[in-house]
Amino acid sequence: MYGNCYSFNTGANGADIIHTSKPGPSTGLQLTLFIEQNEYLNGSTENAGAVVLVHPPDTVPFPEEQGLELPPGFSTSLGVRLSVIERIGGKYSDCIKAGEMPLLYKGYNYSVEACVKTCYQNTLVNDCKCFDTTLPNDKPIPACVDGTKRTRRCMYGMANKQKTDALGCREKCHQPCSGRSYKETVSMSHWPSYAFDDKLxxxxxxxxxxxxxxxxxxxxxxxxxxxxxxxxxxxxxESITEKPAFDSVDLLSNLGGLMGLYIGASVISLFEFLEFVGKVCCLIKTKWNVSDEANIRVQMG
Incomplete structure (x- = not known):
C-alpha cells in the first residue's frame, strides 16, 4: 500500500519493450532486492520482503491485492504463461467491452479491480464530499483524511462497506470481454548459500x-x-474463446428439421386418413349398390 513501487518493461514514456525469444530463467528478468529491514518501523511493519505482480502493461497493477509475496533469504523463480480470454458480450453475457465503463485510471484498459476502485472513489466523492488519497481523483474537493470528523467517519464507514461489498461495486464491475492474464508457477530455494555469500x-x-x-x-x-x-x-x-453452443443458424436448422419431420408425418397421416375415409366410402357405396340391385331383382321377379 505505501512501499516503493517499480514497474519493468511497461513501454511508458516511449521506452522500448524488451522481447525474449527463448523460455527459461536464463533469458528472463533477474533481480537482487535489498529490503533494508533496519529501516522498518517498529510495531507497524508486519511482513519483511517484497511483492511482485506480473500483469499486462495496459492494465493497472494492484500488487497489494493481487501480488505474490517474496520472503528474504530465498531465491524465487516465477515461471509465467500467457492466457488470452475472449468472452461473448451482448445477449450472451454481461461482460464489459473496452471504453464502456469510464475509469479514473486514464490511459489504461478496463479491469475488474480498476472498476471497483473507481466505484469506491466515486461513492466517496458523492456521499462524503471527499476523496481517498490512495486513489485517483479529478474533483476539486478536499481529501477525507484532511477533512472534518464527519468526513473521516464517512470514509471509514464506506471503507467497511467496501470490504463486505455493501456498496455493490463488485456487482457493477463485470468481467472484461477481452483480456490477458498470466498463469504463474512458483518455486523457491534458500539464498544465498554459505559458499556463495562471500562472493555476493x-x-x-x-x-x-x-x-x-x-x-x-x-x-x-x-x-x-x-x-x-x-x-x-x-x-x-493459452487461448480461451467463448462461442455460443446454440446460435441462430443451428436454431433455424433444427426447427426446420423438426418441422419437416412433424409436418411430414402429419401430412402422411392426413393422406392415410383420407385414403381410409375414401375406402370406407367406396365400401359403403359398393354395398349400397349391391343392396339396390338385389331389391330391383326382387321387384322384377
Whole structure:
C-alpha cells in the first residue's frame, strides 16, 4: 500500500519493450532486492520482503491485492504463461467491452479491480464530499483524511462497506470481454548459500556503501536480500474463446428439421386418413349398390 513501487518493461514514456525469444530463467528478468529491514518501523511493519505482480502493461497493477509475496533469504523463480480470454458480450453475457465503463485510471484498459476502485472513489466523492488519497481523483474537493470528523467517519464507514461489498461495486464491475492474464508457477530455494555469500558480498558492496555496512555476515544477507527470477515457462500461450453452443443458424436448422419431420408425418397421416375415409366410402357405396340391385331383382321377379 505505501512501499516503493517499480514497474519493468511497461513501454511508458516511449521506452522500448524488451522481447525474449527463448523460455527459461536464463533469458528472463533477474533481480537482487535489498529490503533494508533496519529501516522498518517498529510495531507497524508486519511482513519483511517484497511483492511482485506480473500483469499486462495496459492494465493497472494492484500488487497489494493481487501480488505474490517474496520472503528474504530465498531465491524465487516465477515461471509465467500467457492466457488470452475472449468472452461473448451482448445477449450472451454481461461482460464489459473496452471504453464502456469510464475509469479514473486514464490511459489504461478496463479491469475488474480498476472498476471497483473507481466505484469506491466515486461513492466517496458523492456521499462524503471527499476523496481517498490512495486513489485517483479529478474533483476539486478536499481529501477525507484532511477533512472534518464527519468526513473521516464517512470514509471509514464506506471503507467497511467496501470490504463486505455493501456498496455493490463488485456487482457493477463485470468481467472484461477481452483480456490477458498470466498463469504463474512458483518455486523457491534458500539464498544465498554459505559458499556463495562471500562472493555476493564482494560484488554487492561495490554498488553501495550502505550495503557494505549492512551485509557484514551471512545472517544479515539472509535478512535483507531477495533473489527474483521472472521468465516465460513456455512461449506458446493459452487461448480461451467463448462461442455460443446454440446460435441462430443451428436454431433455424433444427426447427426446420423438426418441422419437416412433424409436418411430414402429419401430412402422411392426413393422406392415410383420407385414403381410409375414401375406402370406407367406396365400401359403403359398393354395398349400397349391391343392396339396390338385389331389391330391383326382387321387384322384377
Amino acid at each position: 558480498y564482494e560484488r554487492l558492496s561495490k554498488r553501495s556503501s550502505k550495503i557494505k555496512e549492512t551485509l557484514l555476515d551471512h545472517n544479515e544477507s539472509r535478512r535483507n536480500l531477495i533473489k527474483l527470477k521472472v521468465f516465460f515457462s513456455e512461449l506458446n500461450f
